[in-house]
Amino acid sequence: MATIRDVAKAAGVSTATVSAVVNETTFVSPELRARVTAAIARLDYAPLSAARNLRRGRTQLIALVVSDLANPFFSRVVYAAEAAAGAWGYALVVFNSDEKPENERRILTRIRTLSCDGILLVPVDARPRGEFRDEEGRTIPLVHFGRNADGGRSDSVTIDNVAAGRQVTDYLLDLGHRRIGTITGPLHLTTGRGRLDGLRDAMAARGLVPKTEHVRSGEFREDVAYSVAREMIDSPDRPTALYAASGIMALGVMRALADLGLRCPDDISIASTDTIPGIGALRPRLTRTEHPVTEMVNEALRLLNDRITQTRRDGPRHVVFQPSLILGDSCRPLRELADITPR
Structure with missing residues (x-):
């Protein structure tokens, strides 16, 4: 590795002249x-950018804390965030809270020691938190992604979760379904609560x-x-239609249906919210609402x-971004009176 003496x-x-430059x-x-x-x-002398960053009090590091790296949805988020961070001149450090508030608190403490310039956080802890500061006492800016927390005191980029639940439910109601079930995310999170509220609003109407x-509750776990x-x-x-509030949970629902020897949509209609890689290859094709993930990540950065x-x-x-309803083959209209009469 080249040194300042090699450059000189x-x-x-x-x-001294090299240092001045x-x-x-x-x-x-x-x-x-x-x-x-x-x-x-010519010598690939690395400390050029590091020295500038130290002088400016910046590390050019952004911490991305996702809630479940095993969920392919967040693989898409990481991929998009790495590209967006690079475009702004930052490097990305990725952490996984595994949907556990205690892990999130530990990760945020670790981020403070790294003196990251900013944090993009998918929150799992809904409790209010104070302002983030590094070990030098400098404020670390934070943007919530996908979910809101801390009473809205931090910037956020989210999807309209109520609209997502309402879109799916209205579609199922239009097909004649009345016994509609749902597998929700954790209801202390805005994603879990919002999508359930959307379903209830549509049915109440x-x-x-x-x-x-x-x-x-399916806890956003397959x-x-x-x-x-x-x-x-x-x-x-059993319900005639089932709304899974995330793509990863929809995979669990479809697997359960297959293991019970039932068919979708002949025996039960299935719909979901959000997209994970490979979900388009499911047969029947899943009816779902989708997030514009790349656009959301770019806005958050x-x-x-x-x-x-x-x-x-x-x-x-x-x-707040609006979801889009993507129609597949996983929902069927009900024709028999017995099917559409509430029990």
């Missing part, structure tokens, strides 16, 4: 600056209420969704960069 020797200048502390003639810059490039036994779906679908009074560079110092901004 290659450029035919003193180490790197740190932009004193005037250096254009001729000498060109020689030093050429030597730095038509004078309907989902049965208590037809509303179960294995949990599989278990509760088996119980619900195998009951004597833009908001975060604005806070890091202090381009904006106004109050918190909350950007």
Whole structure:
């Protein structure tokens, strides 16, 4: 690895001159600056950017904390965030809270020691939290992604979760379904609560209420969704349609259906919210609402960069994207009167 002495020797200048060019502390003639810059490039002298960042009090690191790396949805988020961070000149450090608040708290403590310039957080802990500061006492800007927390005191980029639940439910109601069940995410999270609220709103608008036994939490986990779906679908009074509030839970639901020897949509209609890689290859094709993930991540990084560079110092901004309903083959209309009469 090249040292400052190597650069000085290659450029035919003193180490003090190299330091002045790197740190932009004193005037250096254009001729000498060109020689030093050429030597730095030729020798791949790394401390150039590091020295500038230290002088500015920045590390050029952004921490991305996702809630479940095993969920392919968040693989898409990481992929998009790495590209967006690079476009803004940052490197990405990825952490996984595994949907556990205690893990999130531990990760945030670790981020403080790294002095990251900013944090993009998919929150799992809904409790209020104070302002984030690094070990030097500097504020670390934070943007919530996908979910809101801390009473809206931080910037956020989310999907309209109520609209997502309502879109799916309205579609199922239009097909004649009245016994509609749902597998929700954790209801202390805005994603879990919002999608359930959307379902309830759509049903209430038509004078309907989902049965208590037809509303179960799948914790945004495929294995949990599989278990509760088996119980619900195998009951004597199973719903005619089931809304899984995430793509990963929809996979669990479809697996449960197959293991019970039932067919979708002949025996039960299935729909979901959000997309995970490969879900388009499912047969039947899944009816679902989708997130514009790349656009959401780009917006979140833009908001975060604005806070890091202090381009904006106004109050918190909350950007809400609208979901899109993608129709597949996993839902069928009900024709028999017995099927559409509430029980």
